[in-house]
Amino acid sequence: MNRTLLGDLIEMSTIIVLVKQVPDTNAKIAVQGGRVDLSTVKMEMSPYDGFAIETALRHKEATGGTVTALTVGAAGTEKILKDAKAMGVDNIVRVWDDSWSDLDSNALQSVLKESIESLGGTAVYCGKSAADTGAGSTGPGLAERLGWANASNVIGAEFGDAVTVSMPVEAGVAKVSVPLPAVISCDKGDFKPRKANVKGIMMAKKAQVELMTASAPASTVVVASHSMPAAKPAGKTFEGGSSASQVVQLLRDEANVL
Amino acid sequence: MTNKIVIAELTKGTVNASTAELVSAAQAMGGDVTVVVPCTDASMADAVSGYDGVSKVIAVKSDVFAGNDSSGWASALDSAMPAGTVLFLATARSKDVASRLAARRGLSIVQDVVSIDGNNLTSPIYSGKANQTVTVNGDAVVSVRANVFSGVGSGSSNDVSVVDASGDVKTAVQDVMERASARLDVSEANIIISGGRGMGSPANFSHLEAVADTIGAAVGASRAAVDTWEEIPHSMQVGQTGKTVNPNLYIAVGISGAIQHLAGMRSSKYIVAINKDADAPIFQHADYGIVATWEEALPVFQDALSSLLG
Ligand SMILES: Cc1cc2nc3c(=O)[nH]c(=O)nc-3n(C[C@H](O)[C@H](O)[C@H](O)COP(=O)(O)OP(=O)(O)OC[C@H]3O[C@@H](n4cnc5c(N)ncnc54)[C@H](O)[C@@H]3O)c2cc1C
Numbered sequence: 355m356n357r358t359l360l361g362d363l364i365e366m367s368t369i370i371v372l373v374k375q376v377p378d379t380n381a382k383i384a385v386q387g388g389r390v391d392l393s394t395v396k397m398e399m400s401p402y403d404g405f406a407i408e409t410a411l412r413h414k415e416a417t418g419g420t421v422t423a424l425t426v427g428a429a430g431t432e433k434i435l436k437d438a439k440a441m442g443v444d445n446i447v448r449v450w451d452d453s454w455s456d457l458d459s460n461a462l463q464s465v466l467k468e469s470i471e472s473l474g475g476t477a478v479y480c481g482k483s484a485a486d487t488g489a490g491s492t493g494p495g496l497a498e499r500l501g502w503a504n505a506s507n508v509i510g511a512e513f514g515d516a517v518t519v520s521m522p523v524e525a526g527v528a529k530v531s532v533p534l535p536a537v538i539s540c541d542k543g544d545f546k547p548r549k550a551n552v553k554g555i556m557m558a559k560k561a562q563v564e565l566m567t568a569s570a571p572a573s574t575v576v577v578a579s580h581s582m583p584a585a586k587p588a589g590k591t592f593e594g595g596s597s598a599s600q601v602v603q604l605l606r607d608e609a610n611v612l
Numbered sequence: 613m614t615n616k617i618v619i620a621e622l623t624k625g626t627v628n629a630s631t632a633e634l635v636s637a638a639q640a641m642g643g644d645v646t647v648v649v650p651c652t653d654a655s656m657a658d659a660v661s662g663y664d665g666v667s668k669v670i671a672v673k674s675d676v677f678a679g680n681d682s683s684g685w686a687s688a689l690d691s692a693m694p695a696g697t698v699l700f701l702a703t704a705r706s707k708d709v710a711s712r713l714a715a716r717r718g719l720s721i722v723q724d725v726v727s728i729d730g731n732n733l734t735s736p737i738y739s740g741k742a743n744q745t746v747t748v749n750g751d752a753v754v755s756v757r758a759n760v761f762s763g764v765g766s767g768s769s770n771d772v773s774v775v776d777a778s779g780d781v782k783t784a785v786q787d788v789m790e791r792a793s794a795r796l797d798v799s800e801a802n803i804i805i806s807g808g809r810g811m812g813s814p815a816n817f818s819h820l821e822a823v824a825d826t827i828g829a830a831v832g833a834s835r836a837a838v839d840t841w842e843e844i845p846h847s848m849q850v851g852q853t854g855k856t857v858n859p860n861l862y863i864a865v866g867i868s869g870a871i872q873h874l875a876g877m878r879s880s881k882y883i884v885a886i887n888k889d890a891d892a893p894i895f896q897h898a899d900y901g902i903v904a905t906w907e908e909a910l911p912v913f914q915d916a917l918s919s920l921l922g
Pocket residue numbers: 807808809810811833834835836837849850851852853854855865866867868869870871872873876886887888889892904905906907
């Protein structure tokens with residue numbers, strides 16, 4: 355299907371939701387030879403991406419259009435696209451080139467920009483941060499590259515010509531009008547990710563993953579090593595409520611935090 | 613050795629003291645350090661003009677810095693700053709602005725740095741279950757966690773130049789619902805006291821609030837507390853699906869210490885746990901553990917704090 359052509363014929367929202375595969379967040383992480391060993395760890399969709407899918411589907415339900423789930427990843431990452439399909443997205447796309455390995459943020463965002471432009475995206479939803487890096491760089495960085503507006507840590511949304519989002523700010527929670535096109539990074543909030551139903555799961559089994567590629571600049575940030583966090587020196591434990599006054603004294607004299 | 617540009621962190625319209633930590637972090641990377649102060653009034657730069665180890669201060673004046681639009685922040689900063697490696701404090705807003713600025717300059721970004729050795733930067737990954745060290749080749753944008761580096765001293769008198777900048781604002785605030793209480797948010801606090809299911813009822817959180825008021829702390833909660841009691845909002849939740857916090861002191865009361873809770877607070881500098889179960893996993897992560905019910909321990913804790921600080 356030629357999506358650009360479709361976009362020219364019918365003007366409607368082309369909503370894209372970004373999903374990333376990460377290790378199961380309950381898994382124990384081990385480091386072997388200076389690298390994290392994920393060989394026995396189950397992989398899953400990054401939790402906040404579920405909120406992004408839910409918000410994207412609600413956007414489509416409010417304004418019409420299509421929702422496309424997109425991941426940048428090697429062939430092994432297609433399961434999360436099927437999971438997105440089972441929740442109800444229309445299309446699933448994987449972007450990759452076998453010459454890529456670890457893409458740094460500049461390379462990843464360049465690839466995402468090119469892919470989203472060629473799909474004719476008009477709104478992009480993503481997780482507020484991925485459960486592996488915890489970075490939270492992708493949403494705002496991608497928006498800048500596309501020249502779009504963005505909102506991050508979004509906990510609620512209403513859809514119209516613009517998207518009105520709720521997000522925490524210094525003073526409380528702000529309602530912010532975000533003109534489209536925009537990139538919206540989703541936190542856990544008002545919308546609970548819907549569960550896939552049987553029909554969705556059947557559809558997902560049959561669904562085709564569309565493959566795309568893009569050009570990626572060389573990465574300048576390279577992973578050198580992984581390590582386990584330094585073990586904390588054993589703490590002091592006291593019995594009984596009356597010891598609380600001793601702890602206060604230690605917080606002042608030893609820890610210096612009061 | 614390229615220039616290092618430190619972006620001063622603003623909290624409620626004034627320069628946050630953690631900005632001095634960013635200067636130390638920049639020195640650990642090497643090179644000449646410039647501090648850039650995003651401001652609505654150039655006098656805000658006075659707070660950093662005495663910093664040691666700084667070669668230049670640039671006050672970037674723009675109305676955009678009164679708001680929260682990260683696009684406006686990034687375009688105003690970009691127009692007024694030299695090239696180099698840029699350091700921000702790793703707060704929610706600054707990470708957003710940092711990401712935009714990196715993209716604008718075609719640079720890569722490394723977030724949540726907790727240790728620096730020249731061009732090698734270390735950040736926690738998998739919610740703190742491991743650390744990742746990356747090597748940065750050339751300029752980059754970096755965000756640095758608070759309370760990790762000790763700040764530079766002050767006593768110098770740096771030159772301050774003022775640049776007027778305008779930013780390209782994309783979003784518009786419609787309405788701000790003020791916080792129900794004037795309480796600090798956990799993501800802004802240097803001390804946090806959190807309650808879990810062991811508090812027994814939401815009304816009992818008033819005991820945590822009393823301690824918080826004495827020491828200027830924010831009140832947080834476990835997910836079990838948030839899920840069980842409607843009165844405890846999700847904004848208070850610390851953990852994997854709540855907020856990640858990095859305070860100087862974290863006090864966990866009636867919290868078992870599940871891995872998902874630890875994910876949000878294990879990097880706190882000091883951890884105190886109050887729990888009646890000596891085998892609760894939280895004690896393995898506590899610097900100071902008190903095995904007692906909160907009913908017994910908190911009044912003593914509160915009294916000791918009041919007499920120390922009152
Ligand atoms: C995908 C996922 C994401 C999650 N995200 C989060 C998250 O973001 N944050 C989070 O906190 N959890 C999260 N959880 C839940 C987590 O697994 C735990 O269930 C939760 O942290 C438990 O909360 P708790 O410690 O308050 O309750 P409990 O585990 O029930 O512990 C209560 C503790 O209170 C103690 N206690 C009882 N009475 C007293 C008393 N009178 N005085 C002193 N101590 C007392 C008990 O000994 C016990 O240790 C997540 C779980 C999953 C699966």
